[in-house]
Amino acid sequence: MQLGPKIIRECPECLKRFGQMTMSSGNTFGAKLWSDRKFDAPMMLESSRCGICPECNSFIWTDKATEITRIALADLMKSENSNIKSYESPRVTDYIEVLNNSNLNTKDEIYIRSQLLHCFNDYYRKGITEISSSDESKKNKLRLLDILGYRQDDLLLKAEIYRELGDFNAALAILDTLFDQNRQWVADRLIELCLAKNTDVVVLDQS
Numbered sequence: 001m002q003l004g005p006k007i008i009r010e011c012p013e014c015l016k017r018f019g020q021m022t023m024s025s026g027n028t029f030g031a032k033l034w035s036d037r038k039f040d041a042p043m044m045l046e047s048s049r050c051g052i053c054p055e056c057n058s059f060i061w062t063d064k065a066t067e068i069t070r071i072a073l074a075d076l077m078k079s080e081n082s083n084i085k086s087y088e089s090p091r092v093t094d095y096i097e098v099l100n101n102s103n104l105n106t107k108d109e110i111y112i113r114s115q116l117l118h119c120f121n122d123y124y125r126k127g128i129t130e131i132s133s134s135d136e137s138k139k140n141k142l143r144l145l146d147i148l149g150y151r152q153d154d155l156l157l158k159a160e161i162y163r164e165l166g167d168f169n170a171a172l173a174i175l176d177t178l179f180d181q182n183r184q185w186v187a188d189r190l191i192e193l194c195l196a197k198n199t200d201v202v203v204l205d206q207s
């Protein structure tokens with residue numbers, strides 16, 4: 001992975017500065033696509049629309065935090081730049097707090113709830129199933145089923161959520177859709193898992 005410049009933004013809450021690393025090039029070596037559509041790629045920077053301010057712990061939408069400047073990679077080690085902290089990834093509690101305290105439009109709510117789904121399923125991936133199968137996790141899945149749309153990626157995620165909840169018939173009904181060439185193999189894998197009555201979050205593809 002080749003890093004690019006560091007974008008310096010201003011937190012809208014505390015007005016202090018935080019950094020956002022960028023990537024000039026990456027590759028999918030060692031990448032995993034999970035059935036919940038999480039894409040783990042160790043040779044790429046994770047791109048997220050939101051984060052936690054390292055100075056005041058506020059939840060921030062990165063594109064709503066004004067860009068102040070960009071620091072070239074070669075200048076990052078200079079002393080005046082060394083104390084700028086990067087934003088942190090939100091955790092389960094951060095996402096739940098945003099959902100409870102903000103008036104999100106449907107697109108943003110789907111984004112936050114999909115991120116929350118991945119966070120809960122990360123506990124499953126680590127073998128901590130009491131958190132991944134908690135009431136909050138189930139509530140998030142049911143709400144996603146209500147608000148996801150009808151694009152092919154939405155349908156695949158809906159089918160996956162029904163499968164994870166053990167409602168294989170509802171998942172199979174959605175997977176009966178004809179998907180495009182790039183997605184049909186995903187649908188076929190999910191159908192196999194449904195027929196095997198498997199509710200595990202699994203790796204669908206690894207490169």
Ligand SMILES: [Zn+2]
Nearest residue numbers: 011014053056
């Ligand atoms: Zn802040």
